[in-house]
Amino acid sequence: MSPIKACIFDLDGVIVDTSIYHYLSWRRLANELGFDITREDNEQLKGISRMECLRIILSIGGVSTSADQLYELAEKKNLWYLEHVQTMTPNEVLPGVVEFMDYVKQAGIRIAIASASKNAGKILEKVGLMDRYEVLVDGNVVSKAKPNPEIFLRSARELGVAPVNCIVFEDAISGIQAAHNAGMRSVGVGDEKILKNAHLVVPTLGAMSMDELLALQNFA
Structure with missing residues (x-):
């Protein structure tokens, strides 16, 4: 024992x-890059780092970027996500x-x-x-x-x-x-x-x- x-x-x-907030933010990024993601796609992102999530998202859309662009995209998604976080309350x-x-x-x-x-x-x-x-x-x-x-x-x-x-x-x-x-x-x-x-x-x-x-x- x-x-x-x-x-x-x-x-x-x-x-x-906060999965809905992540989904909305990743989907907004995907849409900006010219493709869409589903709720099922979002399930793949549970428990992994932001950069790993981004690599999966880009793979779904068949999008290639430079290392500098990767960090710019990750930061853009995070800013959108933080907009949602700012609205959170103890009720959540x-x-x-x-x-x-x-x-x-x-x-x-x-x-x-x-x-x-x-x-x-x-x-x-x-x-x-x-x-x-x-x-x-x-x-x-x-x-x-x-x-x-x-x-x-x-x-x-x-x-x-x-x-x-x-x-x-x-x-x-x-x-x-x-x-x-x-x-x-x-x-x-x-x-x-x-x-x-x-x-x-x-x-x-x-x-x-x-x-x-x-x-x-x-x-x-």
Whole structure:
């Protein structure tokens, strides 16, 4: 048995859902470049870095650019995305998140947020969750995209907790794999068919109980 000493939460799709804002911004960029993307295309972009997302978008449209243009396009998309982020409120925190994080904190379990987004801090501030976690590790301080475990290993290191004592909450296949690559246990938040490799899958954090969390101590 490995006691749970820390919970590491992905941000988008677990705590808030900004996927519509990403989709609208990427679609606006695609349209400007002369093609369109679908919601299904947007699903490919979960849990990966902005530049990786851009490369996928350009591949869908068959568009080639220089390295300088890549950064210009990524920055343009991010500015459009930030326009949406500025409108966010605490009402956009997903159901049950605050209550579950409070239960975790009261149980003496430490909390980190691990997000590939470079805008994670802004989002957490807009939705009023700045006091709910101890450590934030985001795309500003890590460079390797999931399923590389860098973001989770750094979160554990900054918390001072061994990976074996950490539980990761993720909504993306790449994130679940990154957790396992880090030697951590995982909870998939979303569709059980998609996240079947997680140690436990729940539809939302609001459906997660402390009993279920503690039961994960029995997983090797």
